[in-house]
Amino acid sequence: MxxxxxxxxxxxxxxxxxxxxxxxxxxxxxxxxxxxxxxxxxxxxxxxxxxxxxxxxxxxxxxxxxxxxxxxxxxxWPHLSSEYTLFSRDFDFMKHCFLKPHVFLSNFLIPIDY
The missing domain is CATH 3.30.110 (Translation Initiation Factor IF3)
Structure with missing residues (x-):
């Protein structure tokens, strides 16, 4: 597989x-x-x-x-974040999620054009 x-x-x-x-x-x-x-x-x-x-x-x-x-x-990979934020701007998984354990993921991903 x-x-x-x-x-x-x-x-x-x-x-x-x-x-x-x-x-x-x-x-x-x-x-x-x-x-x-x-x-x-x-x-x-x-x-x-x-x-x-x-x-x-x-x-x-x-x-x-x-x-x-x-x-x-x-x-x-300097643009990747490992810090907790309640809100993250844009839907960039790598930037906002890749380095974080699931308990530290942002609660909201907000589009840039919002």
């Missing part, structure tokens, strides 16, 4: 995710461009190397973040 529409994936606090799971998942996510596993403690440089080699082999580009390069995330 493949998940062709999934472009951004964050797996947080999955303590049992390991390098071999990353190697299996990358094959069923054909349009993935951002993969955040920074909180998966068992994911190592080996998985990052595998994703990089996979991308070279198949002509893909996936930004892969794990505990070994976690500091690069903020500089690569």
């Amino acid at each position: 493949k998940y062709p529409n999934l472009k951004h994936l964050a797996l947080w606090n999955f303590w049992d995710i390991k390098d071999e799971h990353i190697e299996q998942l990358v094959h069923i996510l054909p349009n993935l461009v951002l993969w955040d596993v920074r909180e998966c403690q068992e994911v190592t440089q080996r998985a990052a190397d595998y994703v990089q080699d996979y991308c070279k082999r198949y002509g893909r580009s996936i930004k892969f973040y794990f505990k070994g390069n976690r500091d690069e995330f903020k500089s690569d």
Whole structure:
């Protein structure tokens, strides 16, 4: 089974995710461009190397973040917000939702032209 529409994936606090799971998942996510596993403690440089080699082999580009390069995330994605706000302007999921646990999601997303 493949998940062709999934472009951004964050797996947080999955303590049992390991390098071999990353190697299996990358094959069923054909349009993935951002993969955040920074909180998966068992994911190592080996998985990052595998994703990089996979991308070279198949002509893909996936930004892969794990505990070994976690500091690069903020500089690569500075427009993403992790702060709680009751109201967010526009319907940009990545900007307003991707970095937040579900309990900190905005209560209202308001269109810019409102």
